[in-house]
Amino acid sequence: MKIKLLFSGIAANCLVVAAGAMLTPASEAQTSNSLRSAESFQSISDERARSVALFEEAGKVIQHPRCVNCHPATERPLQGMAMHLHQPPVFRGEGGMGLVGMQCNTCHSEQNTPVIGQADTLKSIPGNPAWHLAPIEMAWEGKTLGQICVQLKDPKRNGDKTMEEIVEHMAHDDLVGWGWQPGDGREPVPGTQEEFGKLIQAWVNTGAACPSS
Amino acid sequence: MVTFTLNGEQRTFDGDPDTPLLWVIRDFEKLTGTKYGCGVAQCGACTVHLDGMPRRSCITPIAMIDGSDVVTIEGISGKEAEAVQAAWKGLDVPQCGYCQSGQIMSAVALLQILPKPTDDEIDGAMAGNLCRCATYHRIRAAIHNAAKSMEG
Numbered sequence: 362m363k364i365k366l367l368f369s370g371i372a373a374n375c376l377v378v379a380a381g382a383m384l385t386p387a388s389e390a391q392t393s394n395s396l397r398s399a400e401s402f403q404s405i406s407d408e409r410a411r412s413v414a415l416f417e418e419a420g421k422v423i424q425h426p427r428c429v430n431c432h433p434a435t436e437r438p439l440q441g442m443a444m445h446l447h448q449p450p451v452f453r454g455e456g457g458m459g460l461v462g463m464q465c466n467t468c469h470s471e472q473n474t475p476v477i478g479q480a481d482t483l484k485s486i487p488g489n490p491a492w493h494l495a496p497i498e499m500a501w502e503g504k505t506l507g508q509i510c511v512q513l514k515d516p517k518r519n520g521d522k523t524m525e526e527i528v529e530h531m532a533h534d535d536l537v538g539w540g541w542q543p544g545d546g547r548e549p550v551p552g553t554q555e556e557f558g559k560l561i562q563a564w565v566n567t568g569a570a571c572p573s574s
Numbered sequence: 575m576v577t578f579t580l581n582g583e584q585r586t587f588d589g590d591p592d593t594p595l596l597w598v599i600r601d602f603e604k605l606t607g608t609k610y611g612c613g614v615a616q617c618g619a620c621t622v623h624l625d626g627m628p629r630r631s632c633i634t635p636i637a638m639i640d641g642s643d644v645v646t647i648e649g650i651s652g653k654e655a656e657a658v659q660a661a662w663k664g665l666d667v668p669q670c671g672y673c674q675s676g677q678i679m680s681a682v683a684l685l686q687i688l689p690k691p692t693d694d695e696i697d698g699a700m701a702g703n704l705c706r707c708a709t710y711h712r713i714r715a716a717i718h719n720a721a722k723s724m725e726g
């Protein structure tokens with residue numbers, strides 16, 4: 362009897378899942394870990410609205426903890442999907458490389474490094490040749506996507522970059538690219554860097570409009 | 575095969591390239607002054623100097639140090655190391671002692687870069703070295719004493 366109930370329970374669950382899948386329109390049937398292609402926004406005829414929509418899609422990457430954790434608003438980087446303060450306690454320091462005697466490279470290497478012989482909760486230490494924090498004027502922590510958008514276009518807060526340089530940075534910078542290759546045990550940012558770069562390029566091409574919030 | 579210098583002597587290691595440097599130092603080289611505390615870069619007990627800079631050996635794969643210079647607590651030398659040793663003895667810094675080789679490696683590295691560190695600079699450099707006996711106040715005082723002893 363119990364077994365029968367169990368089976369009918371599973372069957373009922375399957376039905377719900379199947380119905381859910383059927384009811385989801387194809388355009389929304391993407392996982393949280395994918396990005397819509399830049400071309401798919403052509404259907405939005407109003408250019409400004411299209412630009413905003415493109416940036417909102419790119420925002421799935423920009424506002425992901427993998428990116429925001431190293432764009433902190435304080436002297437402390439953040440860690441993990443919960444975005445808690447980095448442990449051990451480290452601070453920005455010169456060039457975002459940490460304080461004297463406790464620089465990023467005291468622990469971080471040029472590549473993601475497997476953690477050996479430990480509990481499964483920490484599988485790797487993240488790394489990249491350019492591992493460092495974004496400067497304070499590029500802080501994203503605690504900001505809305507609209508605020509980040511305006512900031513990205515402001516040469517005083519974007520490292521004095523032209524919009525073409527922003528596109529290049531987003532599409533090809535190796536440390537930005539780490540977000541898609543964050544090492545074992547870490548959730549990557551959605552999509553691919555190529556797709557992300559195309560979204561940013563299309564956003565710039567459509568006038569780089571910003572979300573209102 | 576990884577070749578590196580350990581406390582001034584050339585060494586090789588041809589085991590698994592992912593083997594942490596800490597394991598090589600302790601288990602293969604039998605230098606047990608460097609301690610295992612957490613294994614995940616959280617405590618600082620395993621601190622060594624890698625090409626002159628402090629480095630957590632527990633999360634440093636041996637393959638990474640090919641051609642590098644590693645110094646452990648057994649091999650540390652120079653005026654900063656001597657000043658730190660004297661200051662540590664002078665204030666009887668250690669309690670149980672477990673964290674202390676890591677503390678000393680971090681303190682010596684700090685003094686090599688900043689010969690007269692402020693309280694804030696000491697706190698910043700030592701923030702990754704935990705001491706479960708809470709000898710932090712003596713560590714800070716001893717670093718100041720070591721700095722003073724190196725003046726002039």
Ligand code: FES
Nearest residue numbers: 611612613618632
């Ligand atoms: S054992 Fe390496 S930091 Fe704790």
Ligand code: FES
Nearest residue numbers: 669671705706707
């Ligand atoms: S002296 Fe005991 S852990 Fe530091």
